[in-house]
Amino acid sequence: MNILIVEDNPNEREILRFTLERHGCMVIEAADGLEGLDLAIHRQPDIIVSNTLMPRMDGFQLLWALKADPKLTSIPFLFYSDTFTGEQEEKLAISLGAAAFIVKNKAPESVWLQADAAITATSKPQKTIVYPTIDKSDRKHLREYGRIVATKLEEKVRELQAALTERRQVVDEIKTLKSELAIRASEFKRAEDTIKEQEQQLSNFFEVAPFPLLLLDGELRIRRINKHGCSLTGSPAIDMLGLRSGEALRCIHALDTPEGCGFGPNCRECLLRICIKNCLNSEQQYSCKEVSLPLSAKDSETNLTFILSISRATTGKQDMLLITLQDITAQKTLERKLHYAQKMEAAGILAGGIAHECNSHLSTIVGYGNTTLMSMSRNDPNRQNVEQIVTNAKKAAHLTNKLKIFCRKQSGEKKNINLNETILSMQNNLLRLFGQDINCTTLISDQELTVCADKHHLELLLTCLINKILDTTQRGGSLTITTDQTRLGPDVCAINDLKTRNSYALLTVTHSNASMGSDDLEHIFNPLFSIQEQSKWPELQLSLISHIIKQHESHITVFSEPGKGTAFRIYIPLVSSTATDRDKALENEKSGKGGETILLAEDDEAVRNMAEAILQHFGYEVIVAVDGEDAVQKYLKHAERINLLLFDLVMPKMSGQEAYVEIKKHAPNIKVVFASGHTPEIIKQRKLVDENALLIFKPYLPSVFLQKVRSALDSITL
Template identity: 35%
Template sequence: MTNSHSRAPGFARVLRWISASALRIYLVFAFLAVFPILLFTLYADRVLTREAERLEMAESNQVARLSAVMVEEHFRSVTIYLQAFAARPLIVDSFKKRDFDTIFREMERARRFMPTLSLISVYDPDGTLRMISPLDPAVINRNYQYRDWYQGVARSWTPYVSQVYRTTADPQHLSVAIAVPLRDAEGNLIGIVAAAEPLGRISEWLRSVTDSGRRAISVIDRNGALLASPVIDVTKPPVDMSAYDPARRAIAGGEGTGAFTAADGARQYAAYMPIRSLGWGVVVEQPDWIVHARVTDARRQNWTIAVFFMLLSLASGALIARLYRTQQQLTTQVSDLTGSEARYRSLIQGATYGIYRSNEKGFVSVNPAMVRMLGYDTEAEVLALDLGRQLYADPSQRQRLLTNYKLNEVVTSEELRWKRKDGSLITVRISGRTVPDGSGSGYSFEMIAEDITERRHLEQQLRQSQKMEAVGRLAGGVAHDFNNLLTVISGYNEMSLDALPPEHPARRELEEVRKATERATALTKQLLAFSRQQVLESKVMDLNTVLSSMENLLRRLLGENIELSIILGRKLGHVKADPGQIGQVIMNLAVNARDAMAATRGGKLIIETANVTLDDTFVRDRLSLKPGPYVQVSVTDTGAGMDDETRTHIFEPFFTTKPAGSGTGLGLSTVYGIVNQSGGEISVYSELGIGTTFKVYLPRVDEPAAEEAATPRAGSHVQGKETILLVEDEESVRTLTSHVLRRFGYEVLAATDPPQAMRICRENRGRIALLLTDVVLQKMSGRELAEQISAVEPSIRVLYMSGYTDDAVLHHGVLSAEAYFLQKPFTTDGLARKVREVLDTPAQSRL
C-alpha cells in the first residue's frame, strides 16, 4: 500500500510533464510553421500595395503631363493665331478707318478656322467694345476696363490669358479670355483683340484622357480656381482649390507625385504638373480606396490562405499546392493592375500629337499621329528608318541631341528639321524626357512631337511684312523731307532763271540745277511709290488695253535679241488702279527681265493676263490678300534666275545685283509699293539658270472701264488779286510759296500752325478766298484745319499740298475726286496755275 501510494503522485507528474512537453513542442512547431507564413503574407501584402501605388502614381504623372501639354499647346496655338489675326494689315487699316463690318467678316472667318473659340471681339485702347462675333448689339460700346485681361494687355502690350469668367454669349458656361494687342505700323497700341475659350471643351478633352471616371483631372488657374475637369459642373461658380497642397505646388511651378489629404479628409494619390506659359497647373487624383481596392481580393485571399496554412501546418503538400494557387492569383491581380497600362497605350494611339519612344539605334515605338506626320503608310516603315540619314535634315543635329539628352532628364521645346517620306522638310517641336533602359547601360527617349511648319511659315510672313512696312515708312519720311527741300530749291531756281536774260552766263549753271532737281524729284517719287504714300488717281480699266498700248514701247525697250510674247486673257475682268502707275509696274518688270537676260545675250519674255479666283487655302499664307476674284499679270523671262538669298531681298529699296552705277535699286521696290497700294500683291518664283516669273494679283471689280477724258489746256491767265491764307510749318517752303504768290498779284496771309491760322481767319473774316495748307501739320491735320475754317468761312476754297499723302486724310494715298491737291515739289508756274484753277471753280464742299 505504502509503495503504491508513493508511486501514484510521481506518475501523475510524468504525465503532466509529457503533456506539457507536447504542448511546448506543438507551440514551438506551430510558431516555427506560422511565423514564416505570417511574415511572407505581410511582405506580399506590402509589395502588392506598393506596386499598386507605384503604378497609379506613374500613370497619373503621365496623364498629368499629357494634359498639361495638350492645354498649353492649345492656348499657345490660339494666342499665335490671334497675334497673326491682329497683325494683318486689313484688320489694322479697317480698325483705324472704323470699318467694323470688314472686321466682323474677318472675325467670322477666324471663328470658322478656329472653332474652339466661342467669340472674338475687338476693343478700343480704353476698353470700349467695338465689334463682337457672334454679333451681340447689346454689348457693343460697353466698356470692359475692369476685366483683368484688358488690364494685362494695356499694362504690358503683350498677350494675356484671363481668370475664369462667363461670357454674354454663353452665360451658362465658364470661359477664359485670350487677349492680344492690336498695333499700328509704328507699334502703337490702337486696340485689343480678345477671344473666349469655353472651359467645357477642355473638360471634354480631359474626359478622353482619363479612364473609367475614377481618376479626376483638374486644370486650375494662377489663383487656384478650378477651370476644367471631367466631372465639373460648368453651370456653377468655379471651385477654389488654392488651399489644396498639390494645386498650390502646381501653380507655384512644382512637379511631382505623392499621397495627400483632401479638404474633406479623404486620402488621395495625386500627380501635379505646372502649365508654365499660362501660370496654371494640372492635378490628377485617385482616391486611395480605389487603388487599394485593386488588390483587396488578393489581400483577403492571402490572409485566408495564411490562416488555413496555420491550421494545417503539418500538411506540407497542401501548403505547397495552396501557395502555388496563391501565386497564380497574385499574377492575375498584377495583370489587372497592368491593364491600366493598356488603357494608357490606347490614349497614346488616339492622340493628335506625334508620340514616340526611341534610343540610339532608332525608333522603338510610334503612335499613328507620328506615322501621319512623317507621311508614311504604316508604323513598320517608320520603325525601320535610319534616323540620322532618313529623318534628320541635318544628321549632326541628331548626334548633338543624343549627347545633350544623356545629361538632362527633361527635354523641353527643341525645334528640329525632319524629312517626310516624299522628301519635303517639316519643322517639329519635341518635348519629353530621357530615361535609362532596363539594362542600366543605355538610354531611351519618350517624346511628344508637334508639326509647327505652317506656324513658322506664318511667323516668317509676319516678320517680312513688318520689315517691309518699317523700311517703307522710313523711305516715305525721307522722301517727304526731300520734297520740301526740293520745293525750295526748284522754286528759287525758277525765279532766278526768270530774272536773268537769255544770254546771261549764269543761266547754264541754273539749268544744270534744274535738271538735277528733276532727277531728285523722280527719285523721291520712286521712294513714295515703295512706301505706298504716293498720290494715285485710280480708274477702272482693262489691263489688256494697257498692255496693247505698251507693246510697241516694250519692243523698242527690250531690243531685237529678246523675243516678246504678250498673251491676253479672254474676257479679262477690270481692275481699279492708276493706269500710269500700272504701266510703270509693267515697264519696271520688263526692264528687270531685260537686264536678267543680258548675260545670255537674249531670250524670251512672256507677259500674260488671266482671271483667277483665290480661295482660303491660297490666301492663308498671304496676309495682304483675301479670298475672291482677281486679275493676274504674270511676267516670265528666261534669264539667269535668282537664288533664295537674293529672292528674299529683291523688293527692298536700294538692293541691286547690278554693278555699281548701273542702277538705283528702286525698280522692284517701286513695283512692290504700287501693287500693294493698289490693294494687290506680287509674288516671285525663280530658278538659277532657268528664269524668273513675277505674278501680280489685283482685285477684280464689276464696273465698266472709265473713258479717257481729254486733258484741258490750262489758260494763260494765272494772275490774281485774291487773299490767300497759307499754312505751312516748314519755314523755307512757307517763305518761297508766299513770295511766288505775291509775284502773281495775290495777297498772302501766312501761318506756321493751325492755331495761328484760325486766329488770322477770325481777324480777316470775309476777305480770305483760298486756304492753301500742308496736309501734315503739328497739333492737327490739314483736313481738320480746313473743316474748322470752313465753319467760319463757308465759301472758302481749299487746296492741299504735301510731300506725301497721309493715309488717314486721303484714303491710304488715293487722291479723292473732290479734293484739290498739289504734289511737292511744285514749280512756280504749276503753283500759280493750280491756285488759279481752284479760285476759278465754283465754290462747293471739297475738303
Template identity: 35%
Template sequence: MPVYDQERAGGHPGRPLIQNQTVRIVVIYAIFGLAWIYGSDHIIDLLIDDKGMLLQIAVAKGFVFILCTATLLYILINRLLGQLAAADRGRLENLENLSQKNAQLRLFFESAPASLAMFDRDMRYMEVSRRWLSMYGLGERDIIGLSHYEVFPEIPEYWKECHRRGLAGETLREEAEEFRRADGSLQYVRWEIRPWYQAAGEVGGIVIFTEDITERKRFETALEANERFLRLLTDHLPGLVGYWNGDLTCGFANRPYRDWFGKNNDEIIGSTMRALLGEELFLQNEPHVRAVLAGEPQHFQRTLVKRDGETAYVWSHYIPDLVEGSVHGFYVLVSDVTELKRAETERQRLEHQLQQAQKMESVGRLAGGIAHDFNNLLTVIMGLAQLGMRELGAGHPTLVRLEGIQHAAEKSAALTSQLLGFARKQTIAPRALNLNGAVEEMLKMLKRLVGEDIDLAWNPGRDLWKVCMDPSQLDQILANLCVNARDAITDIGKITIETGNVSFDAEYCNAHFDFVPGEYVLLAVSDDGCGMDRETMAQIFEPFFSTKEIGRGTGLGLATVYGIVKQNNGFINTYSELGEGTTFKIYLPRHTEEGARPLPEAAPAPCHGGSETILLVEDEASILNVAVSLLTLQGYQVLPAAKPGDALELAQQHRDRIDLVITDVVMPDMNGRELVRRLLPFCPKVKCLYMSGYTANVIAHHGVLDQGVNFISKPFTMNDLAAKVRAVLDAKGEAVD
C-alpha cells in the first residue's frame, strides 16, 4: 500500500478541527446567551417591580454577561488552541514518519533484487527503481507521471491484458518467460503483477516486479544438461550405480539398479536399504555398510538371487562420500560378472570337452580300426557258420549251435556298424533308395520298438525323390530317433514320421548356417513329448551326452545319427521347446540315376506375387526378418509383429485392410490358433496360414491345428512361401476355420 502526503491528499490536517471547534463555540455561546437573557429577565421580573432598580440590574447584568462570555470564550479558545497545538505536533510527527516511510520505500525500490515500478489506474508511473530503468534501457529518463504505454508504445496486447487483470484485483506471476530486448538479445525474466489498494479499499493501481534470471536460467539449463548426461551415462552403464544417504535411504539409482529390484524411480528413491534388500541380504551387507560409513571403501564379491530366481555373481564397491572429512553417504557400484563367471566355467568346460574330444577322436580311430578288423573276423565266422550249416544239413545236432554262432555274429555286426557310424568310417554299400518304401518296411519293427501306448503315424510324401545311401544307415537313424522320441513321452503320446521334397536356394542358405543350396529329400521324426531347452539342444549330438538315467542310454544314438547324415553329405535341424515336443528334420541330397545327364540347377517354380496386406506374426527375430523380406519382394504389404500382443494392436489399427494372417503356431504368450480367434472380431474375413518347425500331425495331436488347414513347414524357400501364400489368397471359401 503506498504512503501519501496528507496535504496533497486533502489540505491542512487542523482545518477540520478548527471548523468543528468553531461550531461548538457558536453553539455554546448561543445557548449561554439565550439562557442568560431569557432566564435572568424572567427571574428579575418575578422578584422586582421597581423600574429604576430594573434598569440598574439590566446594566449590571450586561457587564456580568460580558464577563461570563469573555471567560467562556477564553476557556473554549484556549482549549481550541491546545488542540491545534497537539494537532500540529501530530502533523509534524506524521510528516516525519511519512518522510521516513518514503525514504524506506525508496530504499526498498532501489535495493530490491528485482526491478520495481508502481502505476496508478491509468498505468502512469508513480514510482520506479533504477534497476527498472537499467533493465529496460531507459537510462536516466524521468518517466514519473508518464503512461507505461507511452514509454513502450509497441507493448503487446498480452501484457495489456495482464495489466487489466491486475487492475481488476488479480495477482499474476510467471517464473520464467522469454523476453526479447530491443537489441535483439534473448532474456529470461521472472515477473509478478500485484494490485495496490487505496484507503477506501479500492484498487489504486498495480505494482510490477521483474527479475532478470537469464544467468540463472543458463546455469539451470547447463545443470539440467549435465544431469541428463550423467543420468543417460549411468543408465546405460552395464552395472548398478546408486547413492545411499547417511541414514541409509536411497538418494539415486540408475536404470539397471531399478530394473534389478523391479521398481520405478519414485518407488526406490527414499526407500530404506533394509526394506529394499530384505532382512537377510541387509544383514549380509551391514558390516560393509558400517565400514563405509566410517570412511573405509569396501570391495567384495558375492552371489545374489535375481527376481526370476537366477543366481548372479556380482562385484560390489562401496565408496564413501567424504565432505570436509565427514561421511554424508556412500556410492554403490555393482558389476554383474555372471557372464564372466559363466565364460570362465564355459572355458573350463570347453577345455574339458577338447580333452574329451581328443580322447574320443583317439577312441574313434581305435574303434574304427578294431571294428574294421573285427568285421573281417565276423565275415569269416559267419561264412564258416553258413558253410557248416550247409554241409551238416537239416536235423543235425550241431546245426543249432551254428545258428547261434551266426545270430551272435549278426548282433556283433550291428554293434560294429554303430561304432563305425560314430567314427564316420562305416563301410557302406550305398544304392538308390526310395525312403517311402524303406520306412514302410520298418514300420512293424518300429511299432514294436515304441510300444502300444504310443501312436506311430506315417505321412509319406508324394512323388518322392530318391536318395543314395545304405539302407542299414536308414534303419539306424529311424531306430535311434524313435527310441529317443519314445523316452521323451510320458504315458501315451504320438510319434510322426514324414517325408517330402525340399529345395533350398542361395538366398535361404545365406541366412541359415550349414545349409547348402540344392534339392533334398526330407525325413522328419516328431514327437509330442517333454521337449528340450536350449542348453540341452546345444549338446545333443555330442558323443556320450545323455539326459537319460544311468544304464538307459549310451549317449551314442544321436551322435551316430549325426555322423551318418554328415557321411551322406546331408544336414540335420532340430526344433524343440520345453513342453512342446521335438522335431528332427534330416535333409539328404537328391540322387540322380547313373548314366543320366546331370540335371541343371533347378529354376524357381513359377509363381507370382500380389499387392495384398499380410499380417506376419513370428517370435523368432531372424525368421521374421527373412519372411518379411521374402514377402516384400513379392510385392505384398507386410505388417510384422514380434508377439501376439503387437499383432492384436495392428489388427485393431488396420482391420479390413488385412487380407491374410501368417502366424507361427507355438509362441510364448499364446498359440497361433488362439491368436486367430482373437483377431476375428477385427478382421472377420481374413484368411490364415499357419507355419511351424513342428509337423502338422503333432500340432494336430496337441489340438492347435486340424487337418486341412493352410500350413507351411519350416524351413521354406522363397518359392515355397510365395506359392503357398498365393494359393491361400486365391482359394475360395471361408476365410478361417
C-alpha cells in the first residue's frame, strides 16, 4: 500500500512513517499541501494522510484540489489534525470528501486502522464508494471553510480586545499617576542617565570581551553577537542576526539540514542545543560546561572545543539568554600531547628498569664468558661455542642500550671510529631491513673520516631516518648514503650552538621519491608537533634522532622538494686519526696483571663472583663484601692490606657512596671505583656519587674492567 503523508512537522511525519512502515506500507512524504498535491499527481498514492494547518497550502485546500481533479478524486483522504479539532471542522472535512478525521491526541496507530479501513472499503466489489466531485463554482464549502477560519479569527480578536481593554485600564492608571511622575521626572532622568551609562559599559564589555558572546531571544535566534563571534565564523554581525546559534556559528550539522539548526539527525545529541533549551525552559544556568562543535568557518572544517556558560538576561520585557564560548581547542590539544608525553615517560621508565636489570645478568654472562676464553687454548673444540655466547651477550647488551636511548637514559659508549668503515659494516644490515623496498647505494669518501661516536647509536640513527623516509612515499625509489668531509662556518656553528671546529664528517641520506610539506620541515624535530595524528613522522623515532644528534654534538638539516626527494645531512665533528691510535695503545697498556688487594662490595652474587674471578685471574687479591655495611666492617678488619675499593653504587643497608664516605673517615686517601647499571645521566641527576669519582658501567667487558682498576691503582683517570 502506497501512502502519501502531508505534514509540515518533520517529527510528526517521522512517527507516522515509522508506524505505517511497520505494517508494510510504502510511505511518500510531503512538507506542505502544495508539495503533496504535486506528489499525488505524479505518484498516484493509494491513500493520503494530511494535517490541516500547513504553510503555502493547508489540508482543506489540498482536499479541495484533489476532489476537483477527476484523476485524484477517488483517492481516500484522511485528516490528522491538532489545530482544527472541533465538530464543525470535522463536518466540513467529511463534506469535502475526507474518509476520516483523526485528532492527533489519539495514537498514531489509529491512522493505520483508518487507512486500512478506507482501503478495505474501496476494494469490496459489492460496495463501491463514490467520493464527491467538487465543483469549484460551488460556494457552499468555501463559505463553510471561511466561516471556520473566521471563527478562529474571532477568538483571536476577542483575545486582542481583552488585551486592549486591559491596556486601556493600564493607561488610565498611568494618567492618575501623571502628577506624581512629573514630580519624580528629574529622578527618573538621573536614573535613565545612569542606566544608559551602565548599558554603554555593558555594551563596551560585550564588544571587547576576548571570546564570542551571543544574545539569544526566546525563539533561540541571535539578537546580538560581538566581534570575536564574527571573527570565529568569518561573517559580519548583520548576516548572523535572526539565525539560530548553530546556523550562525556554521555548525556542519546545521548547514547539512534544509530546516537548519535543531532539525538535523545529530541535533538531538548536540550539547550546546541541550544546554540552551534547558536554560530557556527550566531557568537552569550553566557555567564552564565543555562542549565540542564541528564548524565550517573560514573555508575550512574543524572540530573546536569551547567552555560554555549560559545565563538568563532580561532586555525590556523579553527574557534572553547570554551565551559565552571560550575556545579551548589549543589547550585540549596541549592536554592530549601532555598525556601522550606522560605515557611515553612511563614507557621510558619501564624500559629503563628492564635495561638496568638486564645489565646485571649480562655482566655475568660476558664476564664469565671472557674469563673462560682466557683459560682456553686456541684449538679447544668448545672455544667457538663460548665465543658465540659472548658475542650474542654483547648484542643483548647493545639492545639494552637501545632501551636506554628510548628512555633518554643512555649517552652511549663513544670512541674514535672510522665513519667510512662503520657505514660499510652497516650496509648488509640495512639491506636486510629495507632492501626489498628500495634500491640502496652507498658512496664512501676517499678520505679517512674519524669521528668520536657510538657505532650502535649511528646504526639506530640511520635505521630511524630510513624508516621515516619510507613512511612518506610509496614502495620503490632509490636510497643513497654518502660520506664526505666538509666545513661549517662560525655563523652556522653559533646559530646551532655548535663548537667551532676545523672540519666535519658529512653523512647524507637521500631518497629520490620521498617528500614533506613545509609545515613538517619547519617543526620536524619538535616532539609536540609530531605527536599530531595526521603527521607521517611519529614523535618517538624523530625525537630519538634528535637525542642521538645532541649526544654526539652534531647537527642535522633536512631538504625536501616535491619531485626532487628528501635529503638528511648530518654533520659529525671529526677527530684526528692519531687519537684513535693513542686510545688503542692506552687500552693495551692498561690491562696488565697486578698484585694489589681490592675490597669488592657487590650485592648481586653472580656479578660479585664474576668480578672476583676476573680479578683473581689477573693476580689481584680480593676481599669480598655483600653490602655497604659489610664492606665497612671488612675494611676496618683488613685496612692495612687494602689498596682499592671496588663498590657497587646501589646496595642494601648502605649504598656504595655511603660506605665510601664512612671508610674515608679512617683513610682519607683511599682510592675507589664505583660500578653501576645506571647511566651517567641518572647518576648525575640523582647525585649518587661525586662528579670526579671513577665509574664503570654494567655490563662491562673484562678488559675494560681491568683497565679501570689498573688506572685507579696507578692514579690515572681515563
